[in-house]
Amino acid sequence: MSRAAFDRSEYERRIARTKERMRERELDALVVADPANMNYLSGYDGWSFYVHQAVVVTLDRDQPVWVGRGQDANGARATTWLDEENVRAYSDDHVHSPYDLHPTDFFAEVLSDLDVAEARIGLEMDAYYFTAKSYTRLRKNLPDAEFEDATLLVNWVRVTKSERELEYMRQAARISERAMRAGLDAVEEGVPEYEAAAEIYYALVDGTDEYGGDYPSIVPLMPSGDHTGTPHLTWTDRPFERGDPVIVELSGCRHRYHSPLARTTFVGDPPAEMERRAEIVVEGLNAALDAAEPGVTCEAVERAWRETISKYDIEKEERIGYSMGLGYPPDWGEHTASLRPGDETVLEPNMTFHAIPGLWFDDFGVELSETFRVTETGAEVLADFPRELFTA
């Protein structure tokens, strides 16, 4: 347990809360394949989610069971709070196998061994890395089990954060500030995009004087020039040019907890229209942050943004934020509450959101974001970084 990020008691509370939801859903067992959920329940932390693996929770056992590749069993022993009997590994001939052998065949054996082969089993049907094949093979191997879609069951347990989780998110925010400064400093006429990305990555991993940074679940995104209208393209060899808007979106990460941050900069003197859009985004973001407090709904937070921009005759249909924290590639979002019309989730203390409103038009986009925690009375913004349009 040398590397465990939380006390055993915290994992036990997570398991207890997960079991509560399993009981509500009348599930005897839950197969958790989302790496963030696996980490949340077991502590497991390794770059091994490119092979099939899972954590299995059953109502009648105190500890979950880690199921993965033989090569990764030592990693499970090193990072989880689980006893040896709860680390179950399959042999390497299951991996990308030319034979008729699939890792979930082994999952089925474990489920049988845990006496739930004929029980009601929850599956994360829409989670990353739980493939269609995993599902069809499990069904075939366990014909007497009853399968239920339990996507997001654990994600919803993750929505309110503990003190320790918030501590890691604040550490991540310190790293985000440094990385954002490094990125904005690096953007300059004639400098290739990849150089700015390299500076950001260095800062993200080098961390602060007290601690380093984990790899973020999403790479630094840095759409520039025409490509500010393409928010998810990554850096290229292109040098920044005078007249380029550049959006920098990044996140520091500690023990897999994130605190994302986005800012927009402009190479040269920004046109008046750019400045105007940035002011609108800041005003709308501030309005959304002011609206956030316990008892308010997610859609009400979005409404504060939308009402602000509508004063300037702008309409926008995308959501402006989402609950997040713990994550593995490809996402730091939790896929639970979203700041958007129709989401009636009520804010509670220690929920954490990334509010990322932006105005993208055909010519260029402006985006500014903050990660915030819902407090007893309002919202605490985790990073301390000027909320304005930058110039390079």
Next chain:
Amino acid sequence: MSRAAFDRSEYERRIARTKERMRERELDALVVADPANMNYLSGYDGWSFYVHQAVVVTLDRDQPVWVGRGQDANGARATTWLDEENVRAYSDDHVHSPYDLHPTDFFAEVLSDLDVAEARIGLEMDAYYFTAKSYTRLRKNLPDAEFEDATLLVNWVRVTKSERELEYMRQAARISERAMRAGLDAVEEGVPEYEAAAEIYYALVDGTDEYGGDYPSIVPLMPSGDHTGTPHLTWTDRPFERGDPVIVELSGCRHRYHSPLARTTFVGDPPAEMERRAEIVVEGLNAALDAAEPGVTCEAVERAWRETISKYDIEKEERIGYSMGLGYPPDWGEHTASLRPGDETVLEPNMTFHAIPGLWFDDFGVELSETFRVTETGAEVLADFPRELFTA
């Protein structure tokens, strides 16, 4: 098409080869959800695989159809060779939706529009990001279609590389050399693991004097000390200590093409047993590389390694390499041919493999790897880096 990494004719050849395999399998359409396969066929390159997306190939159309999120349609226009009619985007209320709305509902509409709603459709049942839910929803939405498992169909087309692909892999190898040098230089007694990781990341993205590096599909792995027996744990705040073995595995990346490289270093004077193991790994790796040539099977390459280590009374059951090249997180492997017993794939010119034999024991592990191309007569190792145990 400003950012396309290949000529249109190369994409057309890929589509033609994919259709050949579809005809062999009697498939009218193929839904490709693996981001590497999507890129291979369409050129699409964005960090958007955290939402559902796909490329659809139908036998009767020249171009594939990109299907994704509205926000990413501009990215598809910028990076693919597709005409506007072949970029189809769903609205944002499909994303992590609280409503009964799933992106694959839109996929089904597109498939209907392409006249294949009652046809034989291949699905990548075991691909990253094609979830169990995607499958069950597609089935529900297209009750008259016949679905076939077409996992790896495109991956097998990718196995032999074109000149242009090899050019990118060689560029990636140049970056791998620099990043490995940076990593080995950074490992030192008292230096925290994250500092070495930061130096490696900087070098990976900063690239060479002529070009930058993409983000690699796997983060630099750097198990050290006791953790060399846990190959997939990532860096921590722990300072390197005298007596630590450290395995560095990384890959440069260009236009999503990789050239992975692994070396082992030792903090202080390595014990004789460590040096002995390193020599065995080098001897075995050299034997495997010598064995590789057209006409030889994958298992014969592995056998050359296994026979070498058996001279020293060592047995090892894991595979020692795999076909690779193009990739997105979480993997740069292609999941096709593996260097392991039982894999009878016959080597052909311009196949590319990462040969990564290692000897892991309970106390510590040693690993050295090379990326190689099968030539007309043997194997070309892409990186130029001393094949030995390093000391720090």
